[in-house]
Amino acid sequence: MNLVELSKEISYALRHTPWEYELELDEQGFVPIAQLLHALNESGAYEREITQADLEQIIATSEKKRHEIVGDKIRTLYGHTIPQIIKKEPGIPPAVLYHGTTHKALPQILLDGLKPMQRQYVHLSVDVETATRVGKRRDPEPIILKINTVAAQKVGILFFVGNDKVWLCKEMPKDCLSIFTPKTLPCNTAV
Structure with missing residues (x-):
């Protein structure tokens, strides 16, 4: 699996178009890991199922710290272009x-x-x-x-x-x- 390409897709989803992936970011920009994995895996674009271990490997091997996992959630740390964080108002x-x-x-x-x-x-x-x-x-x-x-x-x-x-x-x-x-x-x- 190409982790660089996967990292780019995760960044794109979390920074720019969470609605295309039907992701629900909280006020700090976090999304449940299970929700992200479901969105990535349902597309069928990868040769095998993406796991949390893949996400952790991306974070551990990245030259720049782009993503963060806290508990059961993940977020990108910078570069967001979304007009606002999803609110549940x-x-x-x-x-x-x-x-x-x-x-x-x-x-x-x-x-x-x-x-x-x-x-x-x-x-x-x-x-x-x-x-x-x-x-x-x-x-x-x-x-x-x-x-x-x-x-x-x-x-x-x-x-x-x-x-x-x-x-x-x-x-x-x-x-x-x-x-x-x-x-x-x-x-x-x-x-």
Whole structure:
């Protein structure tokens, strides 16, 4: 396994785009190690399962101290470009949010709605582009779900502020979901 490449991916995830990995950073920038390992391993990008020992080896052999493990959590120490650390403060989301998922997961989602799975929260994106990037981590042609947040709030779903691209919730009922289909313009319509 190429630990340098793995280190770069971890830094990218923790410093710049935790929402693409559906990671939930706390106020100090830490994320549970189990959550990071799950995100890295679910992509199938590595020839074997990544372990905590791999993370510890990256930290021990790095020329620059980029990452830190404390207890069961890990963080990057500097270089963050995220606009803010993910907060779990209640808020009122936009009327529509999006979620990228796999073809494999879709039948279960349509039966049970969205569940947080290995995470504390369901991650919802503010735009189709972000949802697509998130979904592509697990499926090259992800399904994009459209979330009706107004209907969700009416049935008691609470939303929490993630960052400028992500909203969080504990679950999302199936009745508040639909499959997003991009609108296409007729050939004679000027753009």
